Amino acid sequence: MWRVLSGSFALPTPDVMLGIGLALVCAAVPLATPSAYALSFLFTVFMYGALAGSWNIIGGYAGYLSFGHAAFFGLGAYTTALLLFYFGWSPFLTLPLAGAVAALFAALVGYPCLRLRGPYFSLVTLILGLAMYSLALNLPFTQGSTGLFLPFLKVDVYTSHIIFYEIMLALLVIVTAVLRQITHTKMGVGLAAIREDEDAAGTLGVDATRLKLQAFMLSAFLTGLVGGVYSYYKSYLDPSFVFATSISITIVLMALFGGRLTWYGPLVGAVTLSVVNEVLTTQAPPQTARIVFGALLIGVIMFLPDGLMSIAQRLLPTLVMRRAQHPAARDETAL
Amino acid sequence: MLYELAQSLTSGLLIGSALAVLSVGFSMAWGITHVLNVAHCAFAVLAAYLGYWSLSLWGIDPLLALPAMLPLFFALGVAMHRLLIRTAARRAHDLGLATMVLTFGLGVVMENGMQLAWTPDPRVLKTAYSSLTFSVGPLIVQAPHLVAFGLATLTIGALYLFAERTFAGKAVRAVWQQPMGAALSGINLDRVTTIAYGLAVATSAVGGVAMSLLYTFDPATHLNWLVYVFLVVILGGVGSILGSALAGLIIGLIIGASSVFVPLAWNNLVLFGLLIVLLLLRPQGLLQR
Numbered sequence: 054m055w056r057v058l059s060g061s062f063a064l065p066t067p068d069v070m071l072g073i074g075l076a077l078v079c080a081a082v083p084l085a086t087p088s089a090y091a092l093s094f095l096f097t098v099f100m101y102g103a104l105a106g107s108w109n110i111i112g113g114y115a116g117y118l119s120f121g122h123a124a125f126f127g128l129g130a131y132t133t134a135l136l137l138f139y140f141g142w143s144p145f146l147t148l149p150l151a152g153a154v155a156a157l158f159a160a161l162v163g164y165p166c167l168r169l170r171g172p173y174f175s176l177v178t179l180i181l182g183l184a185m186y187s188l189a190l191n192l193p194f195t196q197g198s199t200g201l202f203l204p205f206l207k208v209d210v211y212t213s214h215i216i217f218y219e220i221m222l223a224l225l226v227i228v229t230a231v232l233r234q235i236t237h238t239k240m241g242v243g244l245a246a247i248r249e250d251e252d253a254a255g256t257l258g259v260d261a262t263r264l265k266l267q268a269f270m271l272s273a274f275l276t277g278l279v280g281g282v283y284s285y286y287k288s289y290l291d292p293s294f295v296f297a298t299s300i301s302i303t304i305v306l307m308a309l310f311g312g313r314l315t316w317y318g319p320l321v322g323a324v325t326l327s328v329v330n331e332v333l334t335t336q337a338p339p340q341t342a343r344i345v346f347g348a349l350l351i352g353v354i355m356f357l358p359d360g361l362m363s364i365a366q367r368l369l370p371t372l373v374m375r376r377a378q379h380p381a382a383r384d385e386t387a388l
Numbered sequence: 389m390l391y392e393l394a395q396s397l398t399s400g401l402l403i404g405s406a407l408a409v410l411s412v413g414f415s416m417a418w419g420i421t422h423v424l425n426v427a428h429c430a431f432a433v434l435a436a437y438l439g440y441w442s443l444s445l446w447g448i449d450p451l452l453a454l455p456a457m458l459p460l461f462f463a464l465g466v467a468m469h470r471l472l473i474r475t476a477a478r479r480a481h482d483l484g485l486a487t488m489v490l491t492f493g494l495g496v497v498m499e500n501g502m503q504l505a506w507t508p509d510p511r512v513l514k515t516a517y518s519s520l521t522f523s524v525g526p527l528i529v530q531a532p533h534l535v536a537f538g539l540a541t542l543t544i545g546a547l548y549l550f551a552e553r554t555f556a557g558k559a560v561r562a563v564w565q566q567p568m569g570a571a572l573s574g575i576n577l578d579r580v581t582t583i584a585y586g587l588a589v590a591t592s593a594v595g596g597v598a599m600s601l602l603y604t605f606d607p608a609t610h611l612n613w614l615v616y617v618f619l620v621v622i623l624g625g626v627g628s629i630l631g632s633a634l635a636g637l638i639i640g641l642i643i644g645a646s647s648v649f650v651p652l653a654w655n656n657l658v659l660f661g662l663l664i665v666l667l668l669l670r671p672q673g674l675l676q677r
Binding site for chain 1 (some may be wrong): 424472475476479480481482484485486487488489490492493494495496497499500501503504611615618653654656657660661663664667668
């Protein structure tokens, strides 16, 4: 009995402590009364961190690169927005529904689509994203391209910025915790086995169909939550943004850039690229920013197929890095 | 109703020929190297713009500018294969996925480059024969549709003859069917793939000009065209020239029919749904043996 207790109260590993410390520092940032601009920028960073992290469950761990995650993001966004718009239900209460709708959709499309492998899966998800955009544009109750105007929170603008900041931070922490936890479970090992060789994994007793579907649904659920918060934050919603292919691509790029085999890779990628994007869009037209993004995508694939973190792992073989490595990740130092 | 349907099917068939020529190169590159060139239609849109500007700046019809474009696009295809695809292929664990992401990046760069250069405004090509029509019996055929059909027939015919009759073409087919066997019989795989890439991108230029005769276009259009291309290639079977031609015509007929029965805004959804069903049922292609 004592043994079990002491085991469960053991000190967390260094990477967990580092993560908790960082989260606490971020949570305390509003105490220093930063500008509304800084808060909204950090909100975007957290949002993309959470999105890239959610994507990584299916795209990174299982190796099924989804190019249509904007569909889940948009579904989540529209779920809370429509409930607020038509029934006046607060998105903070209906948020789980946003995740559930996205997960349900993922279950429906995932069952047939996950049978496709490699580029075929990426292709079908890309088309699904485009189809959802067309659908949202043409359905009568979404008000198409006119969009939906949502009521603001009943507090002043700065306070509402802080509230959304903390909520998105909490979502990011949840996603990151889930992402890390998966690597320590049977599911994580199973997904890694599927990524490396799906047929061989099947012969070893990995129920690939079920695991992939679970991973896809979990990924969609978390993405839907983020979307559900986003629509309330923006208080205006139209299909051309929340269902945009560019969101899907940005998510993929961030995860690939940071390194999709680790739990912290997508986060690192999201932070780095959000900063790059912010600097570029404030200095140059949006097209230039996207050209740089596209070029980065090309560069990563050509020179760093395992992402930014593969360099870090080679250069910093510290305790933190070793502990944090995905158990089934390839030995990067051997390359 | 019946007349309307016949009219739509006729123009659908001609549109389908443009889709076929847009797709044939994509299909060839995919078949030979297992690389999905997602930027294929970005090249096509680039060609559409070059044709548009040659007409509006110098008054040269896109059809006359096309012969000058072909070597340029051939060179672009060769450069793309030499500089990007080969390097990525050496490092990638999964060639199909890696090159798909790579060409996606290329597509993003090209799309936004074109937006910077020529604004995101949609363009309409106004040629000397744009408003010309012919009547065949009770049906009306628009001249641009006929021109696109002619372009497509010529290009696909030439490509087919190249593949069937010339030595280089036979080498390309050999590599498609059995790369190892082809290499063992002394075919230089690298050279053949490079040629195939050059041809693929060159045909995308023809496809782009043909499409620009039929539709308005802007830099972001390439993703919409890509959906058509996927449909045609999946239906016709990856790598098959005649398959692409036939599938293009079939898709054209479907587009024509759906424009009669389905409201315009939902047309895209019909195509998306069709593509998803097709991918799920027979990803290796319906017309493939």
